[in-house]
Amino acid sequence: MNKTFVGVDWGTSSLxxxxxxxxxxxxxxxxxxxxxxxxxxxFESTLGTVLTELAAPPHVPVLMAGMIGSRQGWxxxxxxxxxxxxxxxxxxxxxxxxxxxxxxxxxxxxxxLSGPAPDVMRGEETQLLGLLRDFPSxxxxxxxxxxxxxxxxxxxxxxxxxxxxMTGEMFKVLKDHTILGRLMPAESPDDPEAFAQGVDxxxxxxxxxxxxxxxxxxxxxxxxxxxxxxxYLSGLVIGHEVRAAAGGASxxxxxxxxQALAALYAQALQRIGCAHETAPDHIVLRGLSExxxxxxxxx
Amino acid sequence: MNKTFVGVDWGTSSLxxxxxxxxxxxxxxxxxxxxxxxxxxxFESTLGTVLTELAAPPHVPVLMAGMIGSRQGWxxxxxxxxxxxxxxxxxxxxxxxxxxxxxxxxxxxxxxLSGPAPDVMRGEETQLLGLLRDFPSxxxxxxxxxxxxxxxxxxxxxxxxxxxxMTGEMFKVLKDHTILGRLMPAESPDDPEAFAQGVDxxxxxxxxxxxxxxxxxxxxxxxxxxxxxxxYLSGLVIGHEVRAAAGGASxxxxxxxxQALAALYAQALQRIGCAHETAPDHIVLRGLSExxxxxxxxx
Numbered sequence: 001m002n003k004t005f006v007g008v009d010w011g012t013s014s015l016x017x018x019x020x021x022x023x024x025x026x027x028x029x030x031x032x033x034x035x036x037x038x039x040x041x042x043f044e045s046t047l048g049t050v051l052t053e054l055a056a057p058p059h060v061p062v063l064m065a066g067m068i069g070s071r072q073g074w075x076x077x078x079x080x081x082x083x084x085x086x087x088x089x090x091x092x093x094x095x096x097x098x099x100x101x102x103x104x105x106x107x108x109x110x111x112x113l114s115g116p117a118p119d120v121m122r123g124e125e126t127q128l129l130g131l132l133r134d135f136p137s138x139x140x141x142x143x144x145x146x147x148x149x150x151x152x153x154x155x156x157x158x159x160x161x162x163x164x165x166m167t168g169e170m171f172k173v174l175k176d177h178t179i180l181g182r183l184m185p186a187e188s189p190d191d192p193e194a195f196a197q198g199v200d201x202x203x204x205x206x207x208x209x210x211x212x213x214x215x216x217x218x219x220x221x222x223x224x225x226x227x228x229x230x231x232y233l234s235g236l237v238i239g240h241e242v243r244a245a246a247g248g249a250s251x252x253x254x255x256x257x258x259q260a261l262a263a264l265y266a267q268a269l270q271r272i273g274c275a276h277e278t279a280p281d282h283i284v285l286r287g288l289s290e291x292x293x294x295x296x297x298x299x
Numbered sequence: 300m301n302k303t304f305v306g307v308d309w310g311t312s313s314l315x316x317x318x319x320x321x322x323x324x325x326x327x328x329x330x331x332x333x334x335x336x337x338x339x340x341x342f343e344s345t346l347g348t349v350l351t352e353l354a355a356p357p358h359v360p361v362l363m364a365g366m367i368g369s370r371q372g373w374x375x376x377x378x379x380x381x382x383x384x385x386x387x388x389x390x391x392x393x394x395x396x397x398x399x400x401x402x403x404x405x406x407x408x409x410x411x412l413s414g415p416a417p418d419v420m421r422g423e424e425t426q427l428l429g430l431l432r433d434f435p436s437x438x439x440x441x442x443x444x445x446x447x448x449x450x451x452x453x454x455x456x457x458x459x460x461x462x463x464x465m466t467g468e469m470f471k472v473l474k475d476h477t478i479l480g481r482l483m484p485a486e487s488p489d490d491p492e493a494f495a496q497g498v499d500x501x502x503x504x505x506x507x508x509x510x511x512x513x514x515x516x517x518x519x520x521x522x523x524x525x526x527x528x529x530x531y532l533s534g535l536v537i538g539h540e541v542r543a544a545a546g547g548a549s550x551x552x553x554x555x556x557x558q559a560l561a562a563l564y565a566q567a568l569q570r571i572g573c574a575h576e577t578a579p580d581h582i583v584l585r586g587l588s589e590x591x592x593x594x595x596x597x598x
Contacts, residue, residue: 111520116503117513118520148478148512165508166477173472178465179447204415207543208507209464209536213447214416221410221417237508244506 005298006056007288008047010068011123012037015046016284019054022298024130024289026282028054036067036074043074048100061103061297063288066123069094069106079111079120085158086129086287090294107291112161119164123284124150127256130287131279132157139277140251143242145261147172151245167241171234174212183219184230192267194228198235199242199271208240238268246274254279304597305355306587307346309367310422311336314345315583318353321597323429323588325581327353335366335373342373347399360402360596362587365422368393368405378410378419384457385428389593406590411460418463422583423449426555429586430578431456438576439550442541444560446471450544466540470533473511482518483529491566493527497534498541498570507539537567545573553578 004027009016013035019028030053034046047062056062069077077094092108109122124144131142136157144150147168153160175181201214215233218224224232242265246253252275255262262278269276292298303326308315312334318327329352333345346361355361368376376393391407408421423443430441435456443449446467452459474480500513514532517523523531541564545552551574554561561577568575591597 115505116500117510118516118522119512120516120519163505163509164512165506166512167508169477170508173476177472177476178468201415206414206462207464207539209466209469209540210462210543211416213418213463213465217417217419220419223417240506241508244508 001299002059002061002297003299004057004060005289005292006051006054006060006062007285007292008050008062008064008068009066009123009126009284009288010064010073011035011066015050017050017054018285018288019056019060020285020289022289022293024282024286026285030054036070036072043068044098044100047104051100058101061105061292063093063105063107063292063297065107065126065284065288069109070122073106075106077106077108080108082110082112082114082161083158084110084125086133086290086294089125089129090291093291093295103297105295105297107288110159110162112163114161115163119162121150121162121164124152125159126287126291127284128152128154128159128287129290130283130285131254131256132159133286133290134280135254138251139254140249141246142254142256142279143245143265144256145265146257149241163245165241165245167237171237174215174233174237175230180212180215180229180233183216183226185226188227188230191228191231194224194231195235195264195267196271197224198232198237199239199268202236202239202243203272211236211240234264235268238264239271242268242274243272246272249274251275252277256283300598301358301360301596302598303356303359304588304591305350305353305359305361306584306591307349307361307363307367308365308422308425308583308587309363309372310334310365314349316349316353317584317587318355318359319584319588321588321592323581323585325584329353335369335371342367343397343399346403350399357400360404360591362392362404362406362591362594362596364406364425364583364587368408369421372405374405376405376407379407381409381411381413381460382457383409383424385432385589385593388424388428389590392590392594402596404594404596406587409458409461411462413460414462418461420449420461420463423451424458425586425590426583427451427453427458427586428589429582429584430553430555431458432585432589434553437550438553439548440545441553441555441578442544442564443555444564445556448540462544464540464544466536470536473514473532473536474529479511479514479528479532482515482525484525487526487529490527490530493523493530494534494563494566495570496523497531497536498538498567501535501538501542502571510535510539533563534567537563538570541567541573542571545571548573550574551576555582
């Protein structure tokens with residue numbers, strides 16, 4: 001049995017790889033911007049280079065998570081359905097035939113088919129298992145903010161179900177491609193007060209499609225300086241998300257994000273009176289090691 | 300007193316001008332794509348050409364409505380506040396100093412300052428007065444769909460208040476600039492069934508930011524053909540708007556839009572069980588003549 005493995009978090013725009021032991025202790029690490037969008041199919045040679053840089057011994061297996069298992073990735077790892085734990089994900093690992101002489105597997109994505117529309121995640125499931133390994137019953141819900149925020153219901157170390165909110169992408173297109181961005185100067189430093197005002201406005205009567213227009217009229221009527229409108233819009237969109245998604249969580253909400261984004265979500269959750277904690281780093285590697293052990297790739 | 304006047308509906312991307320009598324009877328008409336965006340300040344010479352084409356006698360006054368009165372237009376006509384009728388708008392007309400030897404005025408836009416955020420319209424107020432002139436008490440609300448849909452509360456020929464929904468612009472940016480458009484083929488013919496499915500899904504539990512992701516997952520899970528996703532997304536966005544805005548109207552909703560868009564809104568309102576009627580054409584000219592008479596420009 002292998003005592004070490006290589007864990008890879010291979011997303012759309014970046015790659016992180018670790019040589020680690022079964023407990024998730026890091027022996028070597030590699031980061032690059034070689035996301036799957038930049039690969040044009042050269043996944044095997046990219047991974048070969050990464051393994052060389054990590055000085056991974058020849059027999060060590062590789063476990064990958066993220067968009068590398070999507071239709072646009074190396075091979076498609078079919079979705080596993082919620083509710084789900086590490087054992088179910090381990091049972092759904094996809095084998096990757098390869099010329100590197102390695103045992104290479106990809107963690108499947110998750111789908112939630114319990115709602116009126118299917119929902120999917122790919123990569124986040126591995127982070128979730130890493131978080132739940134160490135804190136199986138501490139959180140009532142997990143938010144994983146980003147281009148597509150995931151709100152995850154968890155219980156006793158298991159992923160019960162989840163919903164995607166297109167918050168990050170929404171903010172970006174409203175800012176870059178609608179009339180709302182036209183009043184925003186290129187230099188718009190973060191403005192926590194305007195952000196809070198947006199979170200508050202999201203709680204007023206009216207629909208999202210109507211509320212967003214206020215990012216124009218507050219500017220037109222000089223109720224906010226032009227340089228504050230970007231933060232206001234950010235607070236408004238995130239405010240809508242957290243108000244809709246955080247209600248009913250049975251315990252504090254764990255925030256899984258980089259520092260800057262986690263701070264924004266903490267502020268928004270604080271503003272609506274919702275208990276929250278920021279999750280520790282490196283949970284993706286903990287998740288990979290949890291799945292690797294469940295699949296007997298490492299021990 | 301003048302028996303005729305020139306009414307101009309001068310928007311961002313188009314211009315319509317009429318030579319008409321005090322009752323709004325059309326004597327000559329001119330249409331072009333000379334919207335204010337294309338003018339680079341040459342408003343006076345463009346209007347001069349239009350007046351020549353209409354063969355407007357020298358003494359005839361000109362009344363204009365639309366974005367020509369915005370900060371980006373000829374001169375800014377300050378907003379008049381709701382509630383509002385033809386008399387209030389007539390009292391707020393902006394004089395346009397000009398070298399054409401004409402009495403030229405611009406109808407002010409409307410603002411509604413009664414809600415948690417200001418709201419504004421410019422051009423629609425004139426259409427509304429045209430509609431209310433002939434049907435002062437027939438409608439409980441008016442929807443003016445478009446890039447920025449206006450939902451207007453009306454009573455006894457007056458405009459009580461209104462709210463803007465960024466529906467048209469939202470649909471366009473979701474389709475053209477987010478992941479949702481990537482599954483949609485260039486050839487996506489109108490699909491009324493998928494549109495209805497979108498209107499229905501808008502009524503399911505969950506937030507707009509979450510619902511829109513279904514336009515991806517219904518495609519991923521083959522629950523809708525790729526060519527139907529565009530109509531589905533259109534129904535979803537319009538469905539959100541009409542469900543949020545049409546509730547509580549005290550009578551049928553009047554739809555003010557071109558034929559294709561009016562048909563979509565009629566379908567969505569039908570689907571949610573809301574009485575509606577499509578407004579007649581040329582209401583902008585009726586509104587201009589109503590305001591022109593109130594201002595004693597014509598009789």
